Amino acid sequence: MNNLNSLQYFLPELFLSASILIIIIVDLLLKKDKKIITAYLSVLAVLVAFFLAYRQYNYAFTSLFEGMIVLDSFAVYFKVLTALSTIIVIFISMPAFRRHSEYYILLLVVTLGMFLMVEVNDLLMIIIAMEMVGIISYVLAGFNKFNMKSNEASLKYVLYGAASTGVMAFGFSYIYGLTGHTNLFAIQQAIVGHSLQPLPVFIAFVMVVAGLGYKIAMVPFHFWVPDVYEGAPTPITAFLSVGPKAAGIALFIRFLITVVAHPASQTTFIQNVQIQAPLLLAVLAVVTMTLGNVSALGQKNIKRMLGYSAIAHVGYMMMALVVFNTRGFTAIMFYMVVYMFMNFGAFWVVQSMTPHLGSEDISAYKGLGYRHPLTAVAMAVFMLSLTGIPPFAGFIGKVYLFAAIIKQNWYTLAVIGVINGVISLYYYAYVIKVMFLDRDEEIKAISVPLYDRVLLWLLLIPVLALGVYWGPLIDLAHNSIGFFFGN
Amino acid sequence: MIQLESYLIISAIVFVLGIFTILYKKNAVGILMGVELILNSVNLNFIAFARYIDTYINGQLVAIFIIILAASEAAVALAIILNMYRDRRSVDVTKMDEMKN
Numbered sequence: 276m277n278n279l280n281s282l283q284y285f286l287p288e289l290f291l292s293a294s295i296l297i298i299i300i301v302d303l304l305l306k307k308d309k310k311i312i313t314a315y316l317s318v319l320a321v322l323v324a325f326f327l328a329y330r331q332y333n334y335a336f337t338s339l340f341e342g343m344i345v346l347d348s349f350a351v352y353f354k355v356l357t358a359l360s361t362i363i364v365i366f367i368s369m370p371a372f373r374r375h376s377e378y379y380i381l382l383l384v385v386t387l388g389m390f391l392m393v394e395v396n397d398l399l400m401i402i403i404a405m406e407m408v409g410i411i412s413y414v415l416a417g418f419n420k421f422n423m424k425s426n427e428a429s430l431k432y433v434l435y436g437a438a439s440t441g442v443m444a445f446g447f448s449y450i451y452g453l454t455g456h457t458n459l460f461a462i463q464q465a466i467v468g469h470s471l472q473p474l475p476v477f478i479a480f481v482m483v484v485a486g487l488g489y490k491i492a493m494v495p496f497h498f499w500v501p502d503v504y505e506g507a508p509t510p511i512t513a514f515l516s517v518g519p520k521a522a523g524i525a526l527f528i529r530f531l532i533t534v535v536a537h538p539a540s541q542t543t544f545i546q547n548v549q550i551q552a553p554l555l556l557a558v559l560a561v562v563t564m565t566l567g568n569v570s571a572l573g574q575k576n577i578k579r580m581l582g583y584s585a586i587a588h589v590g591y592m593m594m595a596l597v598v599f600n601t602r603g604f605t606a607i608m609f610y611m612v613v614y615m616f617m618n619f620g621a622f623w624v625v626q627s628m629t630p631h632l633g634s635e636d637i638s639a640y641k642g643l644g645y646r647h648p649l650t651a652v653a654m655a656v657f658m659l660s661l662t663g664i665p666p667f668a669g670f671i672g673k674v675y676l677f678a679a680i681i682k683q684n685w686y687t688l689a690v691i692g693v694i695n696g697v698i699s700l701y702y703y704a705y706v707i708k709v710m711f712l713d714r715d716e717e718i719k720a721i722s723v724p725l726y727d728r729v730l731l732w733l734l735l736i737p738v739l740a741l742g743v744y745w746g747p748l749i750d751l752a753h754n755s756i757g758f759f760f761g762n
Numbered sequence: 763m764i765q766l767e768s769y770l771i772i773s774a775i776v777f778v779l780g781i782f783t784i785l786y787k788k789n790a791v792g793i794l795m796g797v798e799l800i801l802n803s804v805n806l807n808f809i810a811f812a813r814y815i816d817t818y819i820n821g822q823l824v825a826i827f828i829i830i831l832a833a834s835e836a837a838v839a840l841a842i843i844l845n846m847y848r849d850r851r852s853v854d855v856t857k858m859d860e861m862k863n
Contacts (some may be wrong), residue, residue: 399824406831410838417842426846427858433839434793434855438784440835441800444828445777448807448821452770455811457820505861579861 281339284346287327287354291387294320295380302376311369313376317383318365324386325358342458343397350394352755353525356612357389360518363619366730367626368510378418382514385411389522396533398447398457401526402440405490408519409436416507416515428506435489435499443486449479450534459533466534480535480552484559487530490523492516493593494563497586501570504582509629512578513622516585517615524592524611528604536599557597561691564590568698577625577637580702581618584661587699588614594692595676598683601756606675608752613660613672613741620657620734624650627727637709644711647721649728651710653735658703660738663696668741675749769810776803790843790853794836801832 282289298320302313328351337346361382372378388407395401413436417429451457453475454465466476489496504512535552567587574580592610595603625635628650632639644651660669673696681689741748776799783796805825812821847853 399820399827402824402831403827406835410835413838413842417845420845421849423849424860426842426849427860429842430790430846430855430858433835433842434784434790434797437794437797437835437839438800441780441797441804444804445800445807447824448773448804448811451808451821451824452811452815455815455817457824502861576861 276337276339276341278340281344284331284334284337284339285344287324287331288387288390290327291320291324291383291390294323295383295387298383299380302380305376307374310374310376314365314369314372314379317379318362320383321358321361321365321386324390325355325362328354328358328390338396342460343400344391344394345396346394348755348757349525349529352608352752353393353521354390356521356615357393357518358386360514360521360615360619361386361389363615363734364510364514364518367513367619367623368508370724370726371508371510371626375418378415381411381415385415385514385518389518392522393525393529395526395529396459398451398459398462401530402444402447405443405486405523405526406440408522409440409490412436412511412515412519415511416503418508418511422506424506425508426506428503431499432503432507435496439486439489439496442482443489446479446482446486449475450483453479459530462534483530484555487523487527488559491520491527492586492589493559494566494586494590497563497566500586501579501582504585505576505579505635509578509622509626512582513619513626516581516618516622520585520589521611521615524607528596528607531596531599553597553599556593557685557688560590560593560597561688562590563587563593564692564695568695568702571699571702574702575637576635577640577706578622578635580637580706581621581625584699584702585618587695588618588661590695591673591676591692594688595679597685597688598680600679600683601753602675602682603679604756605749605753606672606679608755609675609745609749610672612748612752613668613738616734616737616741617657617660617667617669620653620731620738621661623730623734624654624657627723627731628721631721631723637706640706640709642710642714642718645714645718647723650721650723650731653731654710655707656735656738658706660742662700662703664700666742668738668745671742671745766810766814769806773803773806773810776800776806788854788856790846790855791840793855794839794843797839798832798836801828804828 298313298316305312331346332348332351334346339346365379365382385408388404391404392408395404413429413433416432417425419425450462453471454462456462456465485496492500564587567583567590571580571583574583592607595606629635656667660667663669663673677689677692780796780799780803783799784793787793787796805828808821808825812819843853
């Protein structure tokens, strides 16, 4: 479709771009003590973009801007998910960032980048969208300018990020050289049509996986995760572990399906070039979750612990990537939503409790179950859900992930996954133990504002509800992936 | 007439130099220079392929966009490094271990 006609299918992104510019101008006119209005306007803008994106849900598969971008239900699903994650993050940030209005505008720009990331169909667009998310994330990670840890986090993030993007772009240049195209569909046609040298294809594939793996925090490209997650402001840590990661996984899936898979039977990997993608992905998944879980065991800082646990969860999701069929992708998409609520919940407890407890150490949560029972119970639910214990949402998500791989007879992988679940129980349950079993002599009750409690409930209810009634969401995920396989 | 191979060899050498710079430099600005080397090798690759293989100019367009991205990335990275320098009077990445336990 040509550029002018494409615009009508590009409404959410256009609206978001326009509102970013308008909010920047409105922000300049606001007085210093009224800056919080920018946050409200940002929520409104993302909310409208959310509904505009949702309205595109049942559109037929459309190729926009001369094939640079594709619009399909898969993209819409992830657009809605990332928009929702931005809205939640803005609400999480509001109590802490009352005067820093530019913070919310940067979040909007990241949202626009994530919208683009999930619908790219061209090597050039992949680079641009990923950098759009990446560069703004570097700034956000270092947003507390006078905090040493925050500075260090953003410096490490920017150096690792720039290097991995460079390596990925180098891989893209080889793909372009091998096929002569930048459009993903054309690349697929070229790979099928010609007999290519396996070695260059393998090198290019590994380089691209390095770039994408960095974005979703996959081992061995995870070095930045613990430090960045610990140092960045807590709302940003929560955001990085959900929004950009979901967009990265969407991009990963799209790249695998359109370039690596065979066009005729898309449930099988690779065409006439042998690069053993399933085995490679399986090994990476095992290493990712094992390293994430084992490293999380000894952590004293709760944000750092959640950072390692985020690595482990990427491992679980990659496990379902290995089987490469509708079932696996549906499981990943469902798990991403569940993960969003439980992870945001855990980080919101950290964010709202840190001022009261005075520290981010796990030991500071001692006796929280008696000081403020609601928060402690909610935290316990989030921890159990992250472990994957019924009847919470995390359990259902894990069931789908494991079901997908067992159907395809990847038993060893499933066993390793279950063992990892047991390991993770130790450090999640440790937080619960500290909150409820350790107590001080005198109990100093904490008074939590109404806003904090309402937001806590809003994050807690989906975790509880999706644990008992998940049908509609799994259907939605299943329909969204359907088009890839010609349904 | 210069062959395509010559360009590819040069860009591979520049890429490897960039990787080594990133791995062995202790100075944050030095690491950033390594990143620039990598991105330039990418550009060289794209332009060479566009000239010899593609019938269109897609590769050259990608190269132009990568130049812009490299510039914006360098701007943000230098701002962050400057902020770091104000805090601790040093940009040595081996001394950044505030969060090790």
